[in-house]
Amino acid sequence: xxxxxxxxxxxxxxxxxxxxxxxxxxxxxxxxxxxxxxxxxxxxxxxxxxxxxxxxxxxxxxxxxxxxxxxxxxxxxxxxxxxxxxxxxxxxxxxxxxxxxxxxxxxxxxxxx
Amino acid sequence: xxxxxxxxxxxxxxxxxxxxxxxxxxxxxxxxxxxxxxxxxxxxxxxxxxxxxxxxxxxxxxxxxxxxxxxxxxxxxxxxxxxxxxxxxxxxxxxxxxxxxxxxxxxxxxxxx
Numbered sequence: 748x749x750x751x752x753x754x755x756x757x758x759x760x761x762x763x764x765x766x767x768x769x770x771x772x773x774x775x776x777x778x779x780x781x782x783x784x785x786x787x788x789x790x791x792x793x794x795x796x797x798x799x800x801x802x803x804x805x806x807x808x809x810x811x812x813x814x815x816x817x818x819x820x821x822x823x824x825x826x827x828x829x830x831x832x833x834x835x836x837x838x839x840x841x842x843x844x845x846x847x848x849x850x851x852x853x854x855x856x857x858x859x860x
Numbered sequence: 861x862x863x864x865x866x867x868x869x870x871x872x873x874x875x876x877x878x879x880x881x882x883x884x885x886x887x888x889x890x891x892x893x894x895x896x897x898x899x900x901x902x903x904x905x906x907x908x909x910x911x912x913x914x915x916x917x918x919x920x921x922x923x924x925x926x927x928x929x930x931x932x933x934x935x936x937x938x939x940x941x942x943x944x945x946x947x948x949x950x951x952x953x954x955x956x957x958x959x960x961x962x963x964x965x966x967x968x969x970x971x972x973x
Binding site for chain 1: 962
């Protein structure tokens, strides 16, 4: 089974500042996808961004971007211009050639006004 | 478009009781999943299905059963509930393998007393 590690249980950021959430994974596959999901207090899991391992260009969605380092097996999420609505639990996920999604343990992000 | 719908949202169960968590999706997705979320543990896969009539065990299947008689529905059965099954349960679906994202229901908070 693949493993996904999020080493930061909690992070905080000042409103309008930038924060980076870390994620590393372990795999022997070369073809896979990585995802970041956001879980606000409502519990609803929302896809933030996805990255294909074969694409060298880092994915970007508005204020969210990733730093994908394939050789290092690292997939960090950068949130720019943080807003109060960004406060949530963030999960990193891996999906390879199998059918399963593997999730990290999550990082709880607090946004300080 | 309702997406993935889970019922109930909350439930308190006594030790030894049984119940079924319902999950239905209206996106015609072949892949469906059941996860449990415990504090600090991320999401653990209980069971998954790649199509009607096909189910497979995930990481933590003990104490649970599933069936998939239709594409839309993927109920999770808890037999002889135990306190260790106190958790938040998520149903998810995906249209295909690899890069397709998982869509989640809003979760069921289950407490076994």
